[in-house]
Amino acid sequence: MVITFPHMGKMYIPVKALFDELGVDIIIPPKINKDTLDIGLKSCPEMACLPLKVTIGNYVESIKRGADTIVLSGSCGPCRFGYYGVIQKEILKDLGYDVDIVILDPPREGLRELIDRLKKISGNCSLYSGLAALSKAFKVSEGVEELLELVLKQRCKEINKGDTDDILSRFEEKVRKVKGANKILDCIQDAKGELSKVRLDSKKKTIKIGLVGEIYTIIEPFVNFDIEKKLGDMGVEVHREMSVDNWVKYHLFPDIKFRRKQKRTLKYAKDYLDLCIGGHAWETIAHALYYARKGMDGIIQIMPFGCMPEIVAESILPTLAKNENIPVMTLVVDELTGEAGYQTRLEAFVDLLQLERSRKENEFGEALSWN
Amino acid sequence: MNSEKHYLGIDVGSVSINLVLINEQHEVLDKLYVRTEGKPISILKKAIEEISLKHHGDLKICGVGVTGSGRDLAGVMVGADVVKNEITAHGLAVLTSIPQASTVIEIGGQDSKIIIIRNGVVSDFAMNTVCAAGTGSFLDRQAARLNIHIEEFGKLALESKSPVRIAGRCAVFAESDMVHKQQMGCHPEDIVKGLCEALVRNYLSNVGKGKEIRPDIVFQGGVAANQGIRAAFEEALGCEVIIPEHYDVMGAVGVAILAQREVERKGCTSFKGIENIKQNFNVRTFECAACPNSCEIVEFIAGETILARWGDRCGKWTMKNEKKSELRSLA
Incomplete structure (x- = not known):
C-alpha cells in the first residue's frame, strides 16, 4: 500500500510526519503547477469547483509515481466538498485508474466506520503507537x-x-x-x-490586511497566485486566521481551549449570520469582524468561482464593511484568472488603504496641533 | 521656444495605447490614442516618436509615468518614474479634473470598473470579474459584424424608436440574441440600442453590484465616446453623466500627474530620453526548469543587454529587476 493525498498549502508536512511515524509508505504529490491543473480540467465536469479539479491533478500525478491508495478528509456536506471523495472516485475510475479512496469523515458521522478506515491506512499498528504518531503529527502541524x-x-x-x-x-x-x-x-x-x-x-509602518474566504483558496498558493507573498512584497502585513492547524484543532482534536476560542470568534458574526450555511461562510463573516475590531486596514475575501457559501458571505460583506467602516475586496479565482488583472486589483486596494491610513494620520496630526 | 516642463503619461491597454503630455499645471498639451494591435512594443515606440516629431525640439520631458495592463513592459522600456495600476491612476485624474465627482464609471477595452470617491479620496472600487461582456472589445466585434463603423455605432442607437431586448448577462448569449433578432427583421438601430441597454444593465448589476452610485457621475474610458451607451446610462441612473474632456486618456493623465509628484520628490527623472527608445527591443521567452512550477519566463532585451525578466513565481528571476520593485514601493 502506497498512500497519497491532495495538496493544500503546507498540509503535506504534518501528513508526511504522521505516515512516517506509522511506517506507511507515501507519495507526496509534486508541487501543483500548470500540468496538475490541466489534468484536472480535462477530466472533471466543467461546473465543478476549482479545488476538485486541482486535487484530481494531484492524485493522477501521484498515481503515475506509484501511489495506489488515496486518503482525504470528508465532511458529509454541507457544501460540495462533502461529495469530493465519492465523485473523485468515479472520475478516477473513468480515467482508468483502479485505486482505493479512503474518506475520513468526522467521528460524528460514524465512529465505527472511521476507526475501520483508520485501521486500514495505519498499517495495522497498535492503538498506542497510532496515538503516539497522531500526537507527533499534531506537534509538526x-x-x-x-x-x-x-x-x-x-x-513585509x-x-x-x-x-x-x-x-x-x-x-x-x-x-x-x-x-x-x-x-x-x-x-x-x-x-x-x-x-x-x-x-x-x-520601524517600517505596514498596512495590515486580513484574509477571509474559502479555506483551500486561502491556503493553497498556486490557486491564489501566492497572495501572501504578493502582498508581503508590497509591504503589507497579512493576517490569516484560517489554517490547516486550526482546522485540525477544531475538527479532529479535542482541544477544548481552542474550541472555546473558535466558538467565541464565531459569535462575532451573530448580527449577520448565526449558523453554518456550508463551506466557510460563517468563518468568513466572523473573521472579517474579528479583523475589523482588531484594527486591520482592510479585508480581502478569496473564493473559487461558483462557491455557494462564499457567494452568500460576499453579499453580506458590503453591509459589514459599511457598519465597521473597513474596506473589503472580493477576489474570485478560477482556472482562467489572469494574473495581471489580479495584481492590478491588489495594488489598487493597497493604494486605497495607504491613502486612507495617511488621511487618518493627518487628521490625528491636526487634532494634536490644535491642542 | 519655451522652457515649460513636460510630463509624459503612458497607458498601455489591451486595445489602445494612450499618451498624454501635461505641463506643471496639469493641463493636457497633447494626446495620442493609437491601437495596440497586439504589438505594444513597436506601437509604443512609434507613438513616442510621433509625439516627439510633432513638437520638434520644444519637448522637455521631466518625468514619465506608465499604467495599464502593459505597464511593467512599458516602464522598463522608457525608464518610468512611476509604474502604477490603472485604478489609482484613473481615480487621481478624476479627482484633479472634476473634484466634485462621487462615482466614476470606466469602461475600457477589456476591463470595466467602478470607482467610488468620497471626501476627495478613492474609497472603494470594483472591476469586472471573469466576463468581458460590455467592454470595448465586445462592442468592436459587434460593430464589425453588423458592418457599422464603431464611431457610428453609438449615434445609430440614438435613432432607435423601439429598442429590442437583448440578453446582456453574457457576451455569447448577447451575440446569439442579436443574430436572432436580426433574422426576425428588426432594424439595426433598434438592435444596437437594445445592445447598449443590455450592456448598461450588465454593468450595473455586475460591476456596480452593492455599490452606492451617487451623482456626480463621471463616465470615461474609450467606450465613453459611444453616445448610445451614455444615453443608456443616463436613462438607467436617472441623472446626467459627465464625460470629461479627455475621457479616452484619463489613465495616462493620472499617471503623468503621479510622475510629476514623484520627480518633484526625488529631484530627477529616470526617463531614458527619446533617442534611447528608438533602439531595438526584443523579447525572449523560455520555460524555467528549476522546479515543477515550470514558469514561463519573459526576458526583455534592448540591443545586447537584458533589461528585465518576469513571469516567475519564486522571484528567482524577477528579483534581478530590483529597480522595478523599488519603483512600485516608492509610488
Whole structure:
C-alpha cells in the first residue's frame, strides 16, 4: 500500500510526519503547477469547483509515481466538498485508474466506520503507537503554522527582498527529504533560527490586511497566485486566521481551549449570520469582524468561482464593511484568472488603504496641533 | 521656444495605447490614442516618436509615468518614474479634473470598473470579474459584424424608436440574441440600442453590484465616446453623466500627474530620453526548469543587454529587476 493525498498549502508536512511515524509508505504529490491543473480540467465536469479539479491533478500525478491508495478528509456536506471523495472516485475510475479512496469523515458521522478506515491506512499498528504518531503529527502541524506565521510577519519588513522566501523554499526542499516527525521538527527549528537572523526594518509602518474566504483558496498558493507573498512584497502585513492547524484543532482534536476560542470568534458574526450555511461562510463573516475590531486596514475575501457559501458571505460583506467602516475586496479565482488583472486589483486596494491610513494620520496630526 | 516642463503619461491597454503630455499645471498639451494591435512594443515606440516629431525640439520631458495592463513592459522600456495600476491612476485624474465627482464609471477595452470617491479620496472600487461582456472589445466585434463603423455605432442607437431586448448577462448569449433578432427583421438601430441597454444593465448589476452610485457621475474610458451607451446610462441612473474632456486618456493623465509628484520628490527623472527608445527591443521567452512550477519566463532585451525578466513565481528571476520593485514601493 502506497498512500497519497491532495495538496493544500503546507498540509503535506504534518501528513508526511504522521505516515512516517506509522511506517506507511507515501507519495507526496509534486508541487501543483500548470500540468496538475490541466489534468484536472480535462477530466472533471466543467461546473465543478476549482479545488476538485486541482486535487484530481494531484492524485493522477501521484498515481503515475506509484501511489495506489488515496486518503482525504470528508465532511458529509454541507457544501460540495462533502461529495469530493465519492465523485473523485468515479472520475478516477473513468480515467482508468483502479485505486482505493479512503474518506475520513468526522467521528460524528460514524465512529465505527472511521476507526475501520483508520485501521486500514495505519498499517495495522497498535492503538498506542497510532496515538503516539497522531500526537507527533499534531506537534509538526503546530510547528509549521508557527513558522508560517513568522514568515507572514517578517516578509513585509525584510530589508533584502526575498530573504524570507529563500529560507522557506529551502525548508520545503529539506523537509521532503527527511524521514520521521523528529527530523521534521528539527527542520522547522532550523528554519525558525534562520528566520530570526533576517535583517528587518522594524520601524517600517505596514498596512495590515486580513484574509477571509474559502479555506483551500486561502491556503493553497498556486490557486491564489501566492497572495501572501504578493502582498508581503508590497509591504503589507497579512493576517490569516484560517489554517490547516486550526482546522485540525477544531475538527479532529479535542482541544477544548481552542474550541472555546473558535466558538467565541464565531459569535462575532451573530448580527449577520448565526449558523453554518456550508463551506466557510460563517468563518468568513466572523473573521472579517474579528479583523475589523482588531484594527486591520482592510479585508480581502478569496473564493473559487461558483462557491455557494462564499457567494452568500460576499453579499453580506458590503453591509459589514459599511457598519465597521473597513474596506473589503472580493477576489474570485478560477482556472482562467489572469494574473495581471489580479495584481492590478491588489495594488489598487493597497493604494486605497495607504491613502486612507495617511488621511487618518493627518487628521490625528491636526487634532494634536490644535491642542 | 519655451522652457515649460513636460510630463509624459503612458497607458498601455489591451486595445489602445494612450499618451498624454501635461505641463506643471496639469493641463493636457497633447494626446495620442493609437491601437495596440497586439504589438505594444513597436506601437509604443512609434507613438513616442510621433509625439516627439510633432513638437520638434520644444519637448522637455521631466518625468514619465506608465499604467495599464502593459505597464511593467512599458516602464522598463522608457525608464518610468512611476509604474502604477490603472485604478489609482484613473481615480487621481478624476479627482484633479472634476473634484466634485462621487462615482466614476470606466469602461475600457477589456476591463470595466467602478470607482467610488468620497471626501476627495478613492474609497472603494470594483472591476469586472471573469466576463468581458460590455467592454470595448465586445462592442468592436459587434460593430464589425453588423458592418457599422464603431464611431457610428453609438449615434445609430440614438435613432432607435423601439429598442429590442437583448440578453446582456453574457457576451455569447448577447451575440446569439442579436443574430436572432436580426433574422426576425428588426432594424439595426433598434438592435444596437437594445445592445447598449443590455450592456448598461450588465454593468450595473455586475460591476456596480452593492455599490452606492451617487451623482456626480463621471463616465470615461474609450467606450465613453459611444453616445448610445451614455444615453443608456443616463436613462438607467436617472441623472446626467459627465464625460470629461479627455475621457479616452484619463489613465495616462493620472499617471503623468503621479510622475510629476514623484520627480518633484526625488529631484530627477529616470526617463531614458527619446533617442534611447528608438533602439531595438526584443523579447525572449523560455520555460524555467528549476522546479515543477515550470514558469514561463519573459526576458526583455534592448540591443545586447537584458533589461528585465518576469513571469516567475519564486522571484528567482524577477528579483534581478530590483529597480522595478523599488519603483512600485516608492509610488
